[in-house]
């Protein structure tokens with residue numbers, strides 16, 4: 189049986205940090221409110237850099253950690269909802285930047301904040317089926333470009349960044365299972381207000397802004413993530429105590445705490461980056477994963493549960509023996 193296995197991770201945060209205090213002068217908010225309601229203390233901002241620029245740094249670090257040549261990568265899947273262009277896909281642009289000319293497939297996956305888990309699931313299935321041997325999976329976002337800086341309900345939440353990992357075919361597990369789902373009834377609770385074929389005039393005039401009915405999204409997210417934890421463990425005949433680390437999407441500390449509670453997991457076993465990064469959408473899980481691998485918390489053999497929830501709604505999980 190062929191599995192896919194993580195052989196290297198990397199991440200990148202643009203250097204410009206925006207603190208909660210700085211946001212107090214933009215909208216009617218306070219550092220105390222943001223910290224108490226979300227756990228966020230600061231976020232990084234890409235300024236002129238694009239999702240491709242951030243992805244390139246993260247990918248190079250992951251490839252270096254994996255000890256692979258760039259030409260070994262025969263598949264690139266990128267989770268992003270803030271692509272550089274309508275096309276080529278950001279994954280194709282990344283393949284070009286990396287100088288990979290082996291004809292492997294490269295494409296983006298748009299599943300909002302679940303984008304990385306979706307991309308990981310796709311790449312894992314390509315490797316399991318034998319269609320790919322070595323895949324680069326990336327989450328890269330410039331969410332600050334989608335902010336309405338007059339909307340305090342959203343502009344304090346999001347940040348920019350990128351994370352990546354290299355997966356290789358292996359007889360040894362590896363990614364134990366991935367689970368991805370969506371329910372397309374929820375556009376009104378979380379969306380970006382314009383695109384190419386709808387409200388294009390808005391895109392050209394005012395721009396496209398992320399809109400969210402935060403409190404309603406919060407409730408669905410907590411319930412849905414609780415259910416996916418059960419689904420993932422049941423599929424692998426595992427119990428809560430088998431999981432060493434929870435590596436969640438970093439939207440809100442209170443959502444993460446609810447999932448940890450569901451797993452009876454102490455917060456010391458949860459990788460948290462939400463305070464420093466804010467919600468970086470598709471980038472948040474690979475950023476958190478790379479952080480905890482590089483600082484030595486996550487060790488080879490540990491069992492990791494990754495989970496995410498985002499616009500669509502989309503949600504997903506991955507259970508991994510690292």
Ligand code: UT7
Pocket residue numbers: 216217218221222225226301340341342344401402403404405406409439440443467469497498499
């Ligand atoms: O990653 C994709 C999925 N996204 C999420 O998972 C995000 C889910 N939602 C959330 O994280 C939370 O709902 C928020 C952090 C967005 C909001 O927290 P909340 O506890 O649900 O607050 P709320 O929306 O119920 O608002 C409570 C109050 C309101 O004032 P009133 O109506 O009670 O007077 C808001 O206007 O807090 C007010 N408020 C703020 N006050 C200060 C909203 N944003 C702010 C702010 N500063 N930035």
